[in-house]
Amino acid sequence: MTTLRLAIVGAGPAGIYAADILLKAERAFNVSIDLFEQLPAPYGLVRYGVAPDHPRIKGVITALRDVLDRGDIRIFGNVEFGRDITLADLKKHYHAVVFATGAIKDADLAIPGIDADGSYGAADFVSWFDGHPDVPRTWPLEAESVAVIGNGNVALDISRMLAKHADDLLPTEIPANVYEGLKASPVTDVHVFGRRGPAQVKFTPLELRELGELNDVDMVVYDEDFDYDAASLDAIANNKQVKVIDRILQQWRTRPSANNAGGEASRRLHLHFWAAPVEVKTDDEGKVSALVYERTRPDGEGGVVRTGEMREVPIQSIYRAVGYFGSPLADVPFDERHGVIPNHEGQVLRADSNERVPGVYATGWIKRGPVGLIGHTKSDAMETVRHIINDQGSWWQPVDPSEAAIPALLAERGVRWTDLEGWHRLDQHEMSLGEPEGRARVKVVPRDEMVSISRAE
Structure with missing residues (x-):
């Protein structure tokens, strides 16, 4: 045969x-x-x-x-x-x-200033905190206020990782260098921007709900974003996933932190809807200093139109999470x-x-x-x-x-x-690194070390 x-x-x-x-x-x-x-x-x-x-x-x-x-x-x-x-x-x-x-790779976001110092792609950041062997071991986490562009699960993933306290990640397989980097982060505010409304987001209810459960992180949503049009109301009424997302967001609107009124947490995670990025502003040294966005509004058919109203949020770094390529x-x-x-x-x-x-x-x-x-x-x-x-x-x-x-x-x-036997060897090694700390594993990050362990060299 x-x-x-x-x-x-x-x-x-x-x-x-x-x-x-x-x-x-x-x-x-x-x-x-x-x-x-x-x-x-x-x-x-x-x-x-x-x-x-x-x-x-x-x-x-x-x-x-x-x-x-x-x-x-x-x-x-x-x-x-x-x-x-x-x-x-x-x-x-x-x-x-x-x-x-x-x-x-990260998809491009074609707005002025997007290549400034302090502007990053979500995929690169994900690779760093996941211990990818081909990215630098350090990450410049120096900003107090951060912008994340996108309304999909990747945007929520990186927003959660930026806002979450490093000690709350210790039970996971997070590599030591990533923990140390996140531990030293001075971040206080993470702003997530999406060009459409709450009823048109691309993330899943599970991802969204997890944000509201973060330790010592207040969720900030804004009442002005919830003036729903007929298309949004129809989506909420007829799509179970959209209905759950709306229920979560409506609950957050009742919290003390809503509309930036002032919660008690040391960090805040802001969700901005109807916000289309227009420009990344920079300071005299060419570093990210602000995001300019234009307010949008629903077009009645599930899409958006621009309103001409410009707003500016001071930030020191920005992450684009607008898709992979x-x-x-x-x-x-x-x-x-x-x-x-x-x-x-x-x-x-x-x-x-x-x-x-x-x-x-x-x-x-x-x-x-x-x-x-x-x-x-x-x-x-x-x-x-x-x-x-x-x-x-x-x-x-x-x-x-x-x-x-x-x-x-x-x-x-x-x-x-490396072969399958080598992967088993590396797998066991990573699990043994995590065992003393009660963790499932601790990833080995350097490529040469991964290869040497796999090949028993």
Whole structure:
């Protein structure tokens, strides 16, 4: 029986789900799958994109671990596509490749001053507090007043991490350098800005409710933002999620801290709706000094129109959380406008002609853009896998599809790759670091240290 040798680039949920679905699918051939991951550890944004105080979401790792631990998928960590292994290499040793590289860059926010000193992307900050090995170990937490632009879950994640007291993060897997950085933060006020109203936000009720439960942090909302139009009232009446969000916000309006009236906490988290960012002002040294925003109002159909009313909030740093954006891959078609690999249901297309690229597939955020929750990745992978199975006639014809070829190639190039056994070793090491402190784990941050522990060097 024919054996499909499949390479999957990216060992986050998208890549692991695709491997699992293909192995369980009805097909007339055997399957041998190799996962390639540029980081020494698997799980992608579940490990490096979810705030450490969200263990419920990180529970997804248990399901992903179960898939890898079956032993029918090989993993090559610490291998960078385009440098350590190329598309030409994959064509020599596999019948097809699936790219599941996600979207890890910040989308742009095109307003004057956004590149000033003190302006940051949410993705970079998330990578720092999640202990990503490829970002600096320190973060400039020097501002007393901070702005966060965006009304999605990522905006709430970073707002919560900025406002939360560092000691309240100690039970989590937060790395020591992150704890020390947050502990020294002088922040007193975090302002979150969204261009639409409370009934049009993109975050989930769970994320919102958690903000109101923070220790020694007052929630500040403003009565002027709750003059609902018919479209908003309709959304509240007919959408359960919007109804819960409205109930939470209405409860906050009754607190002493509402409208900045003065609560008792040492920190405040302000939610500003109907606020479209216009400009980031700077001081004489080029550092962030204020955010100028324009008040918007509902257009009656769930959208907004500008009012011309400008307001200014003094701040010393600003974070944009307006979405993620995909990154191009060597020798792979890329849509620069949308930040995705051009494709039809996961079948990669040439950027200039929309012709199929045989043997090349995509799944996850690099396929459809950074929208949807982790669960959406499964249906995404099913669609891509269906085409891989049906496209057998157009698979690549590799020169050497043997499983021994890849370890030999990486060894010849001096790549210090990590495997599943190595991940187990690192996993156990991190858990042992957390055990004396009653924590689930303490992440190892430096890449060299992660690799050395994984390889038992």
